């Protein structure tokens with residue numbers, strides 16, 4: 001029998017020292033009725049806990065690890081960069097190289113600013129949008145997550161959703177009031193809001209493929225409609241591609257769907273597992289950022305040379321021919337075979353997928369927005385999660401998160417996963 005004694009002991013201590021035992025709420029396993037495994041190391045598609053148990057990992061650090069854990073090229077780049085010094089507070093060649101790669105890949109980027117997290121990227125993009133338009137209101141969508149800045153903690157996704165926190169104490173109502181959260185994929189609601197608040201909306205923030213209420217793709221016409229409405233009303237369209245950038249395509253969701261936003265937020269993959277975020281867009285907008293313009297934003301460790309080296313090594317490896325074809329094939333195979341296994345065992349599931357990100361919702365009904373995602377049977381999800389964990393498959397510990405397939409997942413890993421899911425569904429059906 002596997003033992004989890006070391007995980008239990010360390011997490012008990014963590015509970016005394018860190019709120020909830022974690023440094024980010026999504027890592028707590030309350031929603032699946034367990035205490036989390038404490039991780040010792042990762043290699044390729046596998047994680048190893050402090051008791052020596054190993055798992056096939058579909059969390060991938062919540063998105064960044066598109067090459068899997070401890071990819072040799074990324075590790076070497078980090079070691080080499082660290083040996084040259086970890087931070088200078090001065091311009092470095094790596095940040096210029098990374099900016100060139102980002103601008104070459106993402107259609108909406110003409111200029112970019114590096115920061116240290118997706119949260120920072122989104123809050124800075126919002127400040128820029130407000131600074132550029134002189135307007136205060138922002139529109140977002142229910143179940144989308146744009147980091148933990150005050151303005152975005154209104155009907156947010158990710159851990160806010162998993163732990164059923166509606167807004168957050170500490171966000172003044174005067175600030176929350178400026179944020180309008182609307183149903184995802186509902187263009188009419190956006191048109192109505194823009195009419196009601198004509199001339200007051202600075203920006204629309206959207207995850208072009210939602211990943212923080214589980215994976216929810218945009219309906220045909222949704223992103224196009226947002227682009228058109230923003231153009232009509234002088235509103236800045238911000239694609240939060242912190243998950244989707246370099247995930248659903250080399251150029252992100254904007255290249256996949258052919259829609260150019262005014263500003264783009266990036267994070268996760270562009271840091272290759274180290275802290276990097278970025279926001280960028282049209283040159284005339286970005287030129288408003290200090291020191292070339294008056295909108296202020298800064299960071300001691302922004303463009304950090306070690307983090308940038310990890311990001312560059314990741315992107316340089318990804319750009320090799322066929323990475324995205326391979327990720328698409330693996331994602332498609334996994335989603336198709338999981339659906340077939342669920343059907344054989346009579347498990348009612350809906351699988352949403354774009355490229356190598358997918359969610360298995362425990363509901364038969366289609367999921368196109370937060371309300372529908374919430375129609376999932378969370379007790380069933382908990383049983384499924386626990387069953388998969390016992391089979392050695394490490395899934396996101398929430399119904400409302402994405403599974404990520406990496407280039408390190410081999411066909412036999414995917415086959416094992418489908419077989420494990422079929423065993424779990426079979427047991428759930430009492431067969």
Ligand SMILES: *Cc1c(COP(=O)(O)O)cnc(C)c1O
Nearest residue numbers: 117118119145146147240242243
């Ligand atoms: C993860 C995420 C963020 C926040 O990024 P952090 O690096 O966790 O601050 C913002 N937007 C989206 C879409 C995300 O998935």
